[in-house]
Amino acid sequence: xxxxxxxxxxxxxxxxxxxxxxxxxxxxxxxxxxxxxxxxxxxxxxxxxxxxxxxxxxxxxxxxxxxxxxxxxxxxxxxxxxxxxxxxxxxxxxxxxxxxxxxxxxxxxxxxxxxxxxxxxxxxxxxxxxxxxxxxxxxxxxxxxxxxxxxxxxxxxxxxxxxxxxxxxxxxxxxxxxxxxxxxxxxxxxxxxxxxxxxxxxxxxxxxxxxxxxxxxxxxxxxxxxxxxxxxxxxxxxxxxxxxxxxxxxxxxxxxxxxxxxxxxxxxxxxxxxxxxx
Amino acid sequence: xxxxxxxxxxxxxxxxxxxxxxxxxxxxxxxxxxxxxxxxxxxxxxxxxxxxxxxxxxxxxxxxxxxxxxxxxxxxxxxxxxxxxxxxxxxxxxxxxxxxxxxxxxxxxxxxxxxxxxxxxxxxxxxxxxxxxxxxxxxxxxxxxxxxxxxxxxxxxxxxxxxxxxxxxxxxxxxxxxxxxxxxxxxxxxxxxxxxxxxxxxxxxxxxxxxxxxxxxxxxxxxxxxxxxxxxxxxxxxxxxxxxxxxxxxxxxxxxxxxxxxxxxxxxxxxxxxxxxxxxxxxxxxxxxxxxxxxxxxxxxx
Numbered sequence: 001x002x003x004x005x006x007x008x009x010x011x012x013x014x015x016x017x018x019x020x021x022x023x024x025x026x027x028x029x030x031x032x033x034x035x036x037x038x039x040x041x042x043x044x045x046x047x048x049x050x051x052x053x054x055x056x057x058x059x060x061x062x063x064x065x066x067x068x069x070x071x072x073x074x075x076x077x078x079x080x081x082x083x084x085x086x087x088x089x090x091x092x093x094x095x096x097x098x099x100x101x102x103x104x105x106x107x108x109x110x111x112x113x114x115x116x117x118x119x120x121x122x123x124x125x126x127x128x129x130x131x132x133x134x135x136x137x138x139x140x141x142x143x144x145x146x147x148x149x150x151x152x153x154x155x156x157x158x159x160x161x162x163x164x165x166x167x168x169x170x171x172x173x174x175x176x177x178x179x180x181x182x183x184x185x186x187x188x189x190x191x192x193x194x195x196x197x198x199x200x201x202x203x204x205x206x207x208x209x210x211x212x213x214x215x216x217x218x219x220x221x222x223x224x225x226x227x228x229x230x231x232x233x234x235x236x237x238x239x240x241x242x243x244x245x246x247x248x249x250x251x252x253x254x255x256x257x258x259x260x261x262x263x264x265x266x267x268x269x270x271x272x273x274x275x276x277x278x
Numbered sequence: 279x280x281x282x283x284x285x286x287x288x289x290x291x292x293x294x295x296x297x298x299x300x301x302x303x304x305x306x307x308x309x310x311x312x313x314x315x316x317x318x319x320x321x322x323x324x325x326x327x328x329x330x331x332x333x334x335x336x337x338x339x340x341x342x343x344x345x346x347x348x349x350x351x352x353x354x355x356x357x358x359x360x361x362x363x364x365x366x367x368x369x370x371x372x373x374x375x376x377x378x379x380x381x382x383x384x385x386x387x388x389x390x391x392x393x394x395x396x397x398x399x400x401x402x403x404x405x406x407x408x409x410x411x412x413x414x415x416x417x418x419x420x421x422x423x424x425x426x427x428x429x430x431x432x433x434x435x436x437x438x439x440x441x442x443x444x445x446x447x448x449x450x451x452x453x454x455x456x457x458x459x460x461x462x463x464x465x466x467x468x469x470x471x472x473x474x475x476x477x478x479x480x481x482x483x484x485x486x487x488x489x490x491x492x493x494x495x496x497x498x499x500x501x502x503x504x505x506x507x508x509x510x511x512x513x514x515x516x517x518x519x520x521x522x523x524x525x526x527x528x529x530x531x532x533x534x535x536x537x538x539x540x541x542x543x544x545x546x547x548x549x550x551x552x553x554x555x556x557x558x559x560x561x562x563x564x565x566x567x568x569x570x571x572x573x574x575x576x577x578x579x580x
Contacts (some may be wrong), residue, residue, distance in 0.1 A: 117289055125551050129300045132539050132547060209416045213517065216418040217524060217536050229418065236422040236525065240430055250419040258414035 007270040008263070015266050018259035025256050029079060032072025040073045041065065041224055049242045059244045061234060070226055071249050077227040078253070081141060082207040086200050088146025089207075093153030094196050098188045100154070101161025103180065112158065115151050127210065131219050141220050145207050156199045160192040167191075198268050205260035212253055228253045286563055293555045294344065298337055301544050340548075349549035354541040360549035363534055368553070370440060371530035375519045377450035378457070379511070385454070386461025387504075391492070393462065394469035405462065412459025417521035421452040425525065438527040449526045453518035457511055464507055468500035475499070498572070505569050509562045516554060 009015045033040065036057065043063055052059045058067040100111040118126070127144040134140035164170060164187070173183050208228075214220035215229030216236075223230065228249050235246030315323070324330045328339060343350060349360035393405040428448055429437035435448050472478065473496060481495045520532035527533075531550050538546035 117292055125554055128535070128539050129297065129547070129551065132542065133300050205414075213416060213418055213521065216521070219536065219539060232418055232422070236425075239422060239426050243426055246422055246426065250423065253416075254411075254414045254419060257416075258410060261413055262410060 008266045012266070014262055018262040021255055022259040022263065025075065025252065025259070026079070029072050029075030032075075033069050036066055036069045036072070038066035038069050040069045040226070042069075049238065049245075051242075051244055058248050059242070061245050062238045062242070067231075067245065067248055070231060071228070071252055074226045074228045074231050074249065075252060075256075077138075077221060077225060078208055078211060078229070079256075081138065081145070081211050081221075081227065082204050085142050085145035085149065085207045085211070086203045088142060089149035089153055089203060090196060090200050091150075092146065093150035094157050094189065094192065095184075096150065097154035097157030097159075098161045098184055098192055101158035101192075102165055102184055102188045104162070104165065108158070112155075115154055118148075119151055127214060128219060131214065138221055138225070141211060141214065144214075145210055148210075149203050149207060153196060153199055153203065157192045157196050160195050161188050164188060164191045194271060198264070198271055201260070201267055202264040205257045205264065208253070208257055208260070282563070282566070286559060290556065290559055293559075294341070294552055295337075297548055297551045297555070298340060301548055302333060302336070344552065349552070350545040352538075352543055352546045354538065354543040354546065360545050363546065364531055364549055364553055367529055367531035367534055370528050371519050371523065371532055374446060374449050374453060374522060374528065374530065375515050377446060378453035378515050378518060381450055381454040382457040382461055382511070382515070385458045387465050389458070389462040390465030391469060393466045394473065397466075397470050402466075406466070409459045409462045412455055413463075416456060417453055417518045418525075420455045421449070421522050421525035424448045424452045438525075440528055445526075445528075449522040449528060452525075453515060453522045457514055457518070460514075461504065461507070461511070464503055465500060468503045469496055472496045472499040502569070502573055505565060505572065508565045509558075512561045513558055516558070 009019075038056070043065060048060065049062055050056060050060050056066050056068060058071060060066055061070070096111065096115075100108040126148050127141075130144035130147065131140050134143060170183060170187050173187055178186075211220055211227060212229030212232065215227045216233045218233070221227040221230050226234075231249035232246065232253065235242075235249055239246040321330070328336060331339070340350070347361070349364065352358050352360050352363055355363065389405050389409070393402045393409075396402060425437050425448065428434050436442075436445050439445060469492075478491060478495050481491045486494075516532070519530060520536060522528065523530040523532040524536060531553065534546060535550040535554075537543075538550065
């Protein structure tokens, strides 16, 4: 475990930079609102659309709200949604994939055909349909995103489950008369947990992007709440007179996704011996 | 082949039914405005759009119309049918999406080939850093920043709308960017891997030029993972076109889709969703057949 973690950081300054960036962003989103001296909805009538200065470290938006605070709180929301939705996709995808892979045969065929059918739909379609059905609220977003992203995890886990199915310890458990339920819970799930965890870390940046995309279009997080996607949409509307309202939230989103992508990739490479060679 | 076409039809039917079912489960209707309509008027409206019929009857009516290519009237744009709106918007969306696809493929393959020449070398390092950057910059950033820099500051291109070829430059590049990076990464990996194959070594030792080795012996193998990526790529570009249509105010179906979703315009949402699903399915089908054609192993199996 530790040697593999070392491998994630060995020979690359980028992994270190990404971890430090990610840590700083998380710290900023958690502490930012209390450091700025402004609340996210507070209007500073003396500073409408002002560039960064001593009073507002990242400037203010069209109606004089402090961007530093709004980006920090937006980050809490964006990261929080991503973590929760990833959790949902793991909760659906892991048991689904483990059961399909372990049981095999016709059950597997049907379970995976279902996955393939959903896969054929572009993600945006599914999420937008779910948002239209459930209404525009943050919970619909969780459901929609979780309902899409479990597919990948189910596929990965199924592959792993097929691999462990013929392992000696599972045959031993079966010959002792253990039930399928028992074997899946006690033997299959723990053995597919590693790859599932790694894949989940790669899912987080994907969900951050998806959430910001939906919020940007007005289909995700709603005002007065603001995720990074909402802030980027606001910034797009006022970029001509106040470019910083677009550039700051965009920079936060991009660096966060960059760090998460990089760490996720290196984590996957460290655990997958086939990938390390090339 | 017949089997596959049948499966395609079944998948389409399932998806279409899902779309119908999902939207009919939705609470609230297209006539829930700021002000409640008088009940008689709403009843008339519901009758005009057949919303008062039982659900199975609505479903059959919709399906039969759909198979005849009629997607019904739009709830929110009263003077237009969904067909008219889609016929108007689809060419714009296809043009932007198609251009983005071509840009992403060309730039991605060139960058990936260059990076694969010396894995771990300087060029590779620079290209892969750019790729990682590109993967972190989604359309919702690329599109508005492109407008800010190239339309507002430098004034090289128009900021939005359609009319001339110049109007399509920024939207297609912005939509292509993340996928160009994804293709570069995929292509680099595939080329690096196939460069290590025995037959490539043989081709080299026979004294073939580097270009010929790449073109004849490396690219055909490396193109397999790229071809299977085309399905997800098409779905991704579709997402990309929705964003650039919104940012650049292009009258494509992506913008209608978002507007319709915001307005709960059921028929328009369903119509665009069906068109999207049909396009993705058709595209995946073609990709699947192409894959079988270029991979001799798959031809033997079937």
